[in-house]
Amino acid sequence: xxxxxxxxxxxxxxxxxxxxxxxxxxxxxxxxxxxxxxxxxxxxxxxxxxxxxxxxxxxxxxxxxxxxxxxxxxxxxxxxxxxxxxxxxxxxxxxxxxxxxxxxxxxxxxxxxxxxxxxxxxxxxxxxxxxxxxxxxxxxxxxxxxxxxxxxxxxxxxxxxxxxxxxxxxxxxxxxxxxxxxxxxxxxxxxxxxxxxxxxxxxxxxxxxxxxxxxxxxxxxxxxxxxxxxxxxxxxxxxxxxxxxxxxxxxxxxxxxxxxxxxxxxxxxxxxxxxxxxxxxxxxxxxxxxxxxxxxxxxxxxxxxxxxxxxxxxxxxxxxxxxxxxxxxxxxxxxxxxxxxxxxxxxxxxxxxxxxxxxxxxxxxxxxxxxxxxxxxxxxxxxxxxxxxxxxxxxxxxxxxxxxxxxxxxxxxxxxxxxxxxxxxxxxxxxxxxxxxxxxxxxxxxxxxxxx
Amino acid sequence: xxxxxxxxxxxxxxxxxxxxxxxxxxxxxxxxxxxxxxxxxxxxxxxxxxxxxxxxxxxxxxxxxxxxxxxxxxxxxxxxxxxxxxxxxxxxxxxxxxxxxxxxxxxxxxxxxxxxxxxxxxxxxxxxxxxxxxxxxxxxxxxxxxxxxxxxxxxxxxxxxxxxxxxxxxxxxxxxxxxxxxxxxxxxxxxxxxxxxxxxxxxxxxxxxxxxxxxxxxxxxxxxxxxxxxxxxxxxxxxxxxxxxxxxxxxxxxxxxxxxxxxxxxxxxxxxxxxxxxxxxxxxxxxxxxxxxxxxxxxxxxxxxxxxxxxxxxxxxxxxxxxxxxxxxxxxxxxxxxxxxxxxxxxxxxxxxxxxxxxxxxxxxxxxxxxxxxxxxxxxxxxxxxxxxxxxxxxxxxxxxxxxxxxxxxxxxxxxxxxxxxxxxxxxxxxxxxxxxxxxxxxxxxxxxxxxxxxxxxxxxxxxxxxxxxxxxxxxxxxxxxxxxxxxxxxxxxxxxxxxxxxxxxxxxxxxxxxxxxxxx
Numbered sequence: 001x002x003x004x005x006x007x008x009x010x011x012x013x014x015x016x017x018x019x020x021x022x023x024x025x026x027x028x029x030x031x032x033x034x035x036x037x038x039x040x041x042x043x044x045x046x047x048x049x050x051x052x053x054x055x056x057x058x059x060x061x062x063x064x065x066x067x068x069x070x071x072x073x074x075x076x077x078x079x080x081x082x083x084x085x086x087x088x089x090x091x092x093x094x095x096x097x098x099x100x101x102x103x104x105x106x107x108x109x110x111x112x113x114x115x116x117x118x119x120x121x122x123x124x125x126x127x128x129x130x131x132x133x134x135x136x137x138x139x140x141x142x143x144x145x146x147x148x149x150x151x152x153x154x155x156x157x158x159x160x161x162x163x164x165x166x167x168x169x170x171x172x173x174x175x176x177x178x179x180x181x182x183x184x185x186x187x188x189x190x191x192x193x194x195x196x197x198x199x200x201x202x203x204x205x206x207x208x209x210x211x212x213x214x215x216x217x218x219x220x221x222x223x224x225x226x227x228x229x230x231x232x233x234x235x236x237x238x239x240x241x242x243x244x245x246x247x248x249x250x251x252x253x254x255x256x257x258x259x260x261x262x263x264x265x266x267x268x269x270x271x272x273x274x275x276x277x278x279x280x281x282x283x284x285x286x287x288x289x290x291x292x293x294x295x296x297x298x299x300x301x302x303x304x305x306x307x308x309x310x311x312x313x314x315x316x317x318x319x320x321x322x323x324x325x326x327x328x329x330x331x332x333x334x335x336x337x338x339x340x341x342x343x344x345x346x347x348x349x350x351x352x353x354x355x356x357x358x359x360x361x362x363x364x365x366x367x368x369x370x371x372x373x374x375x376x377x378x379x380x381x382x383x384x385x386x387x388x389x390x391x392x393x394x395x396x397x398x399x400x401x402x403x404x405x406x407x408x409x410x411x412x413x414x415x416x417x418x419x420x421x422x423x424x425x426x427x428x429x430x431x432x433x434x435x436x437x438x439x440x441x442x443x444x445x446x447x448x449x450x451x452x
Numbered sequence: 453x454x455x456x457x458x459x460x461x462x463x464x465x466x467x468x469x470x471x472x473x474x475x476x477x478x479x480x481x482x483x484x485x486x487x488x489x490x491x492x493x494x495x496x497x498x499x500x501x502x503x504x505x506x507x508x509x510x511x512x513x514x515x516x517x518x519x520x521x522x523x524x525x526x527x528x529x530x531x532x533x534x535x536x537x538x539x540x541x542x543x544x545x546x547x548x549x550x551x552x553x554x555x556x557x558x559x560x561x562x563x564x565x566x567x568x569x570x571x572x573x574x575x576x577x578x579x580x581x582x583x584x585x586x587x588x589x590x591x592x593x594x595x596x597x598x599x600x601x602x603x604x605x606x607x608x609x610x611x612x613x614x615x616x617x618x619x620x621x622x623x624x625x626x627x628x629x630x631x632x633x634x635x636x637x638x639x640x641x642x643x644x645x646x647x648x649x650x651x652x653x654x655x656x657x658x659x660x661x662x663x664x665x666x667x668x669x670x671x672x673x674x675x676x677x678x679x680x681x682x683x684x685x686x687x688x689x690x691x692x693x694x695x696x697x698x699x700x701x702x703x704x705x706x707x708x709x710x711x712x713x714x715x716x717x718x719x720x721x722x723x724x725x726x727x728x729x730x731x732x733x734x735x736x737x738x739x740x741x742x743x744x745x746x747x748x749x750x751x752x753x754x755x756x757x758x759x760x761x762x763x764x765x766x767x768x769x770x771x772x773x774x775x776x777x778x779x780x781x782x783x784x785x786x787x788x789x790x791x792x793x794x795x796x797x798x799x800x801x802x803x804x805x806x807x808x809x810x811x812x813x814x815x816x817x818x819x820x821x822x823x824x825x826x827x828x829x830x831x832x833x834x835x836x837x838x839x840x841x842x843x844x845x846x847x848x849x850x851x852x853x854x855x856x857x858x859x860x861x862x863x864x865x866x867x868x869x870x871x872x873x874x875x876x877x878x879x880x881x882x883x884x885x886x887x888x889x890x891x892x893x894x895x896x897x898x899x900x901x902x903x904x905x906x907x908x909x910x911x912x913x914x915x916x917x918x919x920x921x922x923x924x925x926x927x928x929x930x931x932x933x934x935x936x937x938x939x940x941x942x943x944x945x946x947x948x949x950x951x952x953x954x955x956x957x958x959x960x961x962x963x964x965x966x967x968x969x970x971x972x973x
Contacts, residue, residue: 001824001828001831002823003558003559003561003750003820003823003824003828003910003911004828004831004832004835004910004911005911005912005913005914005916006835006838006839006910006913006914010913010914011835011838013914014838014839014841014842014914015838017842017845017846018838018841018842018844018845018858018859019845019857020841020859023834023837023838025859026834026837026838026841026858026859026861027699027730027731027837027859028859029698029699029701029859029861030699030701030727030730030731031701031703031704031736033704033735033736034703034704034731034732034735034736035730035731036729036730036731036732039729039826039827039830040601040602040729040732040826042601043598043601043602043825043826044822044825044826045825045826045827045828046823046824046825046827046828047822047823047825049563049823051822052563052567052819052822052823053563053566053567055822056567056570056573056591056815056818056819056822057567057570057572058587059572059573059587059588059590059591059594060567060570060571060572060573060587061572061587062572062586062587062590063572063573063576063584063585063586063587063588064576064580064584064585065571065572065575065576066575066576066577067571067575071577073577073579073580075579076578076579076806076807077577077578077579077807079575079577081500083499083500083528085499085528085531085532087569088532089531089532089535089536089539090754091565092535092536092539093544093545093546093547094539094540094542094543094544094546094547095535095539095542095544095754095755096544096546096560096565096752096754097544097545097546097557097560097752097753098542098543098544098545098753098754098755099545099550099552099555099556099557099753099755099756099890100555100753100755100756100757101755101756102552103543103881103885103890103891104947104950104952105882105885105942105945105946105947105948105949105950106541106542106543106885106890106942106945106946107541107542107543107755108538108541108542108946108947109538109539109540109541109542109755110542110755110756112486112488112538112541113535113538113755115488115961115962115963116488116489116490116963118961118962119488119490119962119963120523122962123521123522123523123962124521124523128962129961129962130961130962132756133757135613135614135617135757135758135805136613136805136806136807137806138805138806139613139617139804139805164806166803166805166806166807167806169790169802169803170802170803170804170805170806172802172803173624173774173801173802173803173804176801176802177624177627177657177658178656178657178658179658220512220513220515222513222514222515247517247521248517248521249512249516249517250512250515250516250517251515251516251517251518251519252517252521255519264806271574271575272574272575272576272577272578273573273574273576273811273812274573274576274577274578274585274588274807274808274811275578275806275807275808275809275811276578276613276758276805276807276808276809276810276811276812276813277613277757277758277760277810277811277812277813278806279758289959289961295756296959296961297961298955298956298959298960298961299955299960299961299963300950300951300952300954300955300960301950301951301954302947302948302949302950302951303940303948303949303950303951304948306947306948308947308950309950310950310952310955312952312955312956312959312961313956313959314956315956319647319648319649319896323651323652323654323655323661324655325648325652325655327652327656328616328619328620328649328652328653328655328656329614329616329617330614330615330616330647330648330649331613331614331615331616331756331757331758331759332756332757333757333758334753334754334755334756334757334758335752335754335755335757335758336754336757336758338535338754338755342531342535344523345489345493345499345524345525345526345531345534346498346499346500346525346526346528346531347498347499347500347523347525348493348494348495348496348497348498348499348523348524348525348526349495349496349520349521349522349523349524349525350495350496350497350498350525351498351499351500351502351525352521352523353517354498354502355500355502357507358502358503358507360507360509360510360511360512361507361508361509364508364509364510364511365509367511380511381511381513382511382512382513382515383511384512399581400581400583403580403581403583403584404583408577408580408584411579415579416579418790433502433503
């Protein structure tokens with residue numbers, strides 16, 4: 001019981017102090033029917049650090065990791081190199097084991113960090129402000145749709161067919177309960193996203209247009225026309241960025257007129273972690289800030305006039321507004337936001353641009369190597385670090401066969417869109433600055449063998 | 453070099469202490485001022501070395517970024533120093549007691565951190581073929597099994613990202629179950645003492661929220677619930693143990709009444725740490741309950757998340773649980789997603805998050821649960837409750853305990869009666885900062901005037917509790933005596949009281965380059 005400081009003598013003395021003869025006296029309010037007299041059956045007893053580590057290490061060893069071989073998966077989670085100092089800093093107890101900064105006088109470390117994070121995210125997205133993070137990209141995306149509904153007082157949202165299908169799924173789940181109408185679609189394997197079709201769907205009841213950039217197939221569409229068309233109907237443009245590193249190479253959504261920009265911050269600092277915890281990014285214009293969900297750190301001064309930071313605009317939040325809050329969100333993703341922010345600080349603009357350029361270059365090389373294989377066709381005209389190829393047959397078994405060879409080849413569209421036969425041959429392949437020429441050669445060779 | 457951008461200088465000593473001196477930097481020995489990265493960094497500095505050489509090829513179309521982004525960089529030593537300095541302005545459980553009632557944190561074991569970083573868990577992609585992640589799915593399954601058995605429930609949804617997200621998951625399952633039987637209901641009943649997330653969640657899920665009053669003894673009023681139940685009530689949300697630190701004695705009777713009226717019982721499991729191993733919510737008729745892994749199972753809170761809020765379900769709600777989830781079959785572990793959901797899962801209310809939940813928190817929680825085992829977890833609840841009662845009985849002669857001498861469960865609740873005119877709970881809390889403690893939860897629950905809610909957890913030694921008790925007694929005695937200096941507290945923290953009104957009136961949420969005139973000063 002290495003985590004329990006009380007000794008048996010302590011317990012006896014403390015029971016005496018509280019006037020109880022046994023610990024059971026303190027549980028008298030539990031109805032008899034629910035009192036357990038011994039330990040819960042069928043569960044193991046306590047274990048040493050050694051034993052726990054051994055058990056979990058065995059489980060860990062049963063997974064093929066991204067570092068074990070050539071790795072090309074993306075679609076909302078990306079493998080990038082995270083400098084060692086990031087993990088060192090987030091493990092400092094003062095960050096790791098701090099609670100939400102409810103007492104700002106003794107939480108300036110977290111609050112200043114969040115203020116810096118908000119500024120970094122806003123600049124990356126090209127928005128005026130950003131919040132202190134959300135759970136992940138998918139929940140940030142839905143919260144943005146809800147926010148657009150509040151701003152426009154409309155309940156019809158158009159989700160582009162290029163939006164990550166899991167994000168669409170989350171929105172569909174929530175919309176069933178909130179009564180929002182969602183217009184959704186399945187992407188076609190075309191070289192460019194269909195901007196005109198999207199524009200045609202905007203009507204006077206539309207609250208927002210939600211567009212992923214780059215999209216699920218890796219395509220990059222100019223959003224300027226979308227923003228103009230949405231604004232002409234007094235609707236908002238929401239841009240979704242699942243790969244923030246891309247914004248080191250391509251224009252920010254804010255520059256193209258997006259009103260709200262949300263995203264998944266996992267690429268920077270956080271790591272793959274089988275899908276979580278990740279960090280949702282959320283930026284918007286200053287005039288919309290009071291409709292924004294989630295925590296916000298703001299600058300102020302203390303009683304001596306020293307600059308300091310506090311959580312602010314909490315009158316939007318559940319602990320004050322209860323059922324009238326902008327969201328029920330209580331937690332953010334503080335430690336992941338810290339990891340993101342440290343990584344971004346280490347990179348700086350120069351580093352981010354270099355990382356983006358290398359990721360793009362490795363993706364170009366990968367695309368060239370794959371399209372040299374007979375029967376493999378590149379779908380995209382343009383892409384950042386991720387692109388889609390059409391294989392001569394279904395991609396899903398190919399991905400499995402390559403995994404058996406130790407090559408994680410990409411995400412098959414069959415996994416993401418099981419009901420869409422037309423997409424079954426699609427394979428989404430991602431590269432990064434960590435991709436090597438050997439990885440590319442191994443992938444191309446492996447794919448050639450599997451297809452043969 | 454780091455300038456003192458805040459412009460602040462410590463005041464000169466008053467002459468009679470001889471200790472306070474002005475410093476050039478604004479620092480006070482180990483208390484170091486730290487500027488923003490935007491003030492000390494530069495856009496062309498980087499702390500990361502990448503392979504050199506030309507980068508060829510561009511398939512970005514005409515969308516290449518041309519304008520500067522404005523992201524300053526620091527070298528590695530500067531980065532480490534910047535964040536290390538910031539970290540030292542934080543209070544943390546590693547430094548001392550975090551007695552935030554209903555929120556609190558216990559010690560975060562470092563074994564949890566080590567196992568979460570095993571590449572087999574940390575470096576796997578959520579969309580890898582399931583054959584290549586059998587260990588990860590096995591871990592989720594194993595943790596799920598623990599949670600189901602510890603709560604005496606039927607199943608668990610692992611994907612919710614935090615406690616409030618778990619609440620939403622539970623309420624959506626309830627709504628789906630009602631709609632499946634063609635029974636649209638409009639109202640969710642929530643006790644006055646509930647966490648703010650409860651009413652916000654119910655409203656977010658499309659329900660009208662009605663408050664249930666508490667009895668004089670700080671518990672939910674069973675008779676009031678019985679009176680209000682009817683064909684329009686979908687669910688009653690009960691926090692048990694509740695936010696007054698009391699076990700809801702009538703829980704089973706409440707559940708029976710709710711079920712009889714055709715509604716479902718949602719239990720806010722934030723305080724499960726008080727009863728884990730001693731009471732199974734399933735035995736009390738609960739239909740859905742979220743578990744805050746950080747609070748009961750020691751995952752770190754990281755200055756405000758990430759959380760993780762698995763939701764356990766009764767048999768009645770199990771068919772409506774969200775996707776995805778892990779299933780063990782003869783040939784291994786399967787991930788049940790949209791495509792693989794067969795007729796057994798046709799009623800699932802859908803997906804709540806992009807992937808499979810907070811894997812990094814699952815590894816940590818399982819590491820903690822295995823360390824304690826069934827016997828240790830029971831001891832956890834007992835020690836947590838003993839510590840809280842020890843605080844209650846050690847302070848109830850100086851502070852007003854509105855619900856008597858106990859026993860309480862995991863937290864001790866006090867009101868501000870007896871505090872001198874002009875002083876408040878806030879002043880007591882801020883003075884505790886000077887004593888080296890994080891303050892308790894203030895002004896919550898709303899049912900007690902000037903509430904102070906103290907939750908020590910089981911990971912405090914008796915000596916640490918005694919020191920905390922001594923500090924609270926001292927501060928409260930000063931507050932009763934009308935010591936005006938309390939209004940200025942804290943005096944010794946990195947910052948004095950911060951002006952929250954100014955922050956909200958004209959929000960400054962991002963750093964902006966100072967105006968040229970100001971910069972030239």
